[in-house]
Amino acid sequence: MSLPIAPIGSIAPLAGFGGVSPTGYDAARGGAAAGSSVMPVGQTASGANFASALANGFDAVQAAQTDANQLAVQAATGQLVDPAQLTIATTKAQLMTQMASAIQSKAVTAFNTIMSMQA
Numbered sequence: 001m002s003l004p005i006a007p008i009g010s011i012a013p014l015a016g017f018g019g020v021s022p023t024g025y026d027a028a029r030g031g032a033a034a035g036s037s038v039m040p041v042g043q044t045a046s047g048a049n050f051a052s053a054l055a056n057g058f059d060a061v062q063a064a065q066t067d068a069n070q071l072a073v074q075a076a077t078g079q080l081v082d083p084a085q086l087t088i089a090t091t092k093a094q095l096m097t098q099m100a101s102a103i104q105s106k107a108v109t110a111f112n113t114i115m116s117m118q119a
Helices: 047-077 083-118
Strands: none
Touching: 047 083
16 A cells, blocks of 8 residues: 655745845845845835844744644644655754744844944
8 A cells, every 4th residue: 555645845935034046146136145234325224124024034933833743743643644744844843943043142142242342
């Protein structure tokens, strides 16, 4: 007896965080590297955009963790047909959590650096 196995899809990037092109060049941003803080002349950065991007990223982490938890419950109760789905979901949630933790650590380090400059 053979069960059909669904193909593994790609992991989507975090919502709100733009992808970086292979060359890092983004013509839409006046040649600035994608994801860089360099703004073309005449444009200003908005703190609200950063805050919403950060919130969207953390919402995506929470959604990935919820998905992994639901699949774990299905696996424990015998309702999950494809155990690879659980493995993929838990790995995705783990990597997203590690990335969020690294972002938090870098933000705290940057804050502390800025505060030490003012003293």
